[in-house]
Amino acid sequence: xVKYVMLLRGMGPGDPKFNNQTVCRCLEKLGYSNVRSLQASxxxxxxxNEADNAKLETDIEASIEQAVGFRRAAIVRNSNEIAELxxxxxFKGMTHxxxxxxLVTFMKQPKKLDFALPYQPPDKPYEIxxxxxxxxxxxxxxTTGKTPDLMVWLERQFGKDITSRTWNTIQRxxxxxx
Numbered sequence: 112x113v114k115y116v117m118l119l120r121g122m123g124p125g126d127p128k129f130n131n132q133t134v135c136r137c138l139e140k141l142g143y144s145n146v147r148s149l150q151a152s153x154x155x156x157x158x159x160n161e162a163d164n165a166k167l168e169t170d171i172e173a174s175i176e177q178a179v180g181f182r183r184a185a186i187v188r189n190s191n192e193i194a195e196l197x198x199x200x201x202f203k204g205m206t207h208x209x210x211x212x213x214l215v216t217f218m219k220q221p222k223k224l225d226f227a228l229p230y231q232p233p234d235k236p237y238e239i240x241x242x243x244x245x246x247x248x249x250x251x252x253x254t255t256g257k258t259p260d261l262m263v264w265l266e267r268q269f270g271k272d273i274t275s276r277t278w279n280t281i282q283r284x285x286x287x288x289x
Contacts, residue, residue, distance in 0.1 A: 112144070112158040113189050114288040117171060118217055119153035120184040120274040129179045131155075137174040149287060150280060156287055164188065168219065184272045186217045190288040197285050201241050201248040202278050212251040213278035214261070221245045222269050237261045249275075 119134065131148040134155060138146045143157040161167050164187045171185040188196075196215070207213040221244055224230075231238040236252040251261055265273060276284075 112160065113162075114156070114158055115143075115167070115187055115189050116149075116193060116284050116288060117155040117157065117167075118186045118188070118274045118276060119155065119175075120186070120271070121153070129175075129181075129183075133178055134175060137178050138171065141170055141174055149284060152280075153274070154276070154280065154284060156284070165219075184219065184274060186219060186272075186274055188217070193281070193285050194289060196243075196246070196281065199243060201243065201246075202250075205250065207277055207279050210252070210254045212249075212253060214249045214251060214275045215278060215281055216247040216249065216265055216269075216273055216275040218245045218247070218269055219272040225268075232264060235260070235264065237264075 143159045146157040167187045236255040241248040
């Protein structure tokens with residue numbers, strides 16, 4: 112059995128049908144085992160035998176759409192891919208805090224960057240410090256008093272088949288699936 116994490120985009124309290132219990136049932140209906148949520152923010156751990164992440168994502172998205180009536184991007188990574196990310200350590204020496212968020216943005220497919228790294232959009236309190244395969248690594252300065260709009264900027268650059276997690280969340284995921 113392979114251990115996976117599914118990162119679901121747009122998980123929130125807005126729709127009572129779209130909750131952890133519903134998503135877990137969808138994964139179980141698809142035949143996955145040891146299904147559980149991690150932190151009530153769209154992170155799901157499960158086990159299965161499918162080797163193709165893209166097929167997993169497509170099947171999961173269809174199941175969730177059937178259950179709740181709308182589509183959400185599901186990004187799946189296996190435990191080996193999360194271990195590789197931890198080994199890569201994109202935020203070497205940096206600390207995630209209330210003043211400085213460290214974010215990993217996952218994309219369904221690698222995208223060509225239209226800018227050189229590191230990149231800080233003009234007048235924005237965030238910087239894209241690196242990229243690897245289908246991931247971007249960002250640092251958000253929360254001390255400026257501005258509301259960071261990184262997610263909006265990322266969506267404009269790369270579309271809606273992306274989702275971001277803090278580095279702390281990625282570390283928690285790694286501890287649970289390694």
